[in-house]
Amino acid sequence: MEIIKRGAEALIYVDYFEGRKVIVKERIKKTYRIPELDFQLRRDRTRREAKLLTEARKAGVPTPQVFYVDEVNSKIYMEYIDGYKLKDIVDFISENEIIDIFQAVGENIGRLHSSFxxxxxxxxSNMILKEGKVYFIDFGLGFFSKRIEDMGVDLNLLREAVKSTHFHFLNLIWENIVIGYKKSFKEWEKVLKKVDEIERRGRYVER
Structure with a gap:
């Protein structure tokens, strides 16, 4: 078993399932919680994440295929995506590649939001490039919502992450995310207005 990531809520590792190499996400037991409540929380969060991954895939967004959900042990067995995290390659690719990749990212976010x-x-860090496709991973904090506010927060989080991690490319990356997003989500104007509003609120709080 090769551990990929050990987080506060889950352990992510490489394993084998029915003869194929897979990623397993296992939600960790919390001894400070009442056992029955802990089991229910981990089971429900595991179910929700597996459903989000599956629904995103149905919407046309590349995500790891879910092979099996072990609700008793709160494990998701999913496709191993052998690629590169965007975080690790942005500084080493051409401007044209950045444009293509982040327009695809924007289109896929639009597809997610179109499916609520x-x-x-x-x-x-939660996007992997493999053979020209950008795969979205780790839906552990995800949920279903029709609220424009939630979609705005989703996009704003990405903008802030890009600003923090890829500051020198912020304008280029954000412009192309927006171009892609407009192509695939008809309510894009409302969401982008909300992103601006959230950013203004943030600046006001900082003062």
Whole structure:
């Protein structure tokens, strides 16, 4: 078992399932919680994430395919995506590649929002490039919502993540995310207005 990430809520590792290499996300037991409540929370969050991954895939967004959900042990067995995290390659690719990749990112976010899926943790660490496709991973903080506010927060989180991690490319990346988003989500104007509003609120709080 090769551990990929050990977080506060879950352990992510490489394993094998029915002869194929997979990623397993296992939600960790919390001893400070009442056992029955802990089981219910982990089971429900595991179910929700598996459903989000599956619905996103149905909407045309590349995500790891879910092979099996073990609700008793709060594990999701999913496709192993052998690619590169966008976070690790943005500094080493051409401007044209940045344009193509982030327009695709924007289009896929638009597809998520068209299906009322909020990712909840849109960062370049949760996007993997493989054979020209950008796969979205880790829907652990995701949920379903029709609220423009939630979609605005989703996009704003990505903008802030890009500003923090890829500051020198912020304008280029954001412009192309917006171009892609407009192509695939008909309510784009309302959401982008909300992003601006959220950003203004943030600046006001900082003062």
């Amino acid at each position: 899926i909020i990712h909840g943790d849109l960062t370049t």
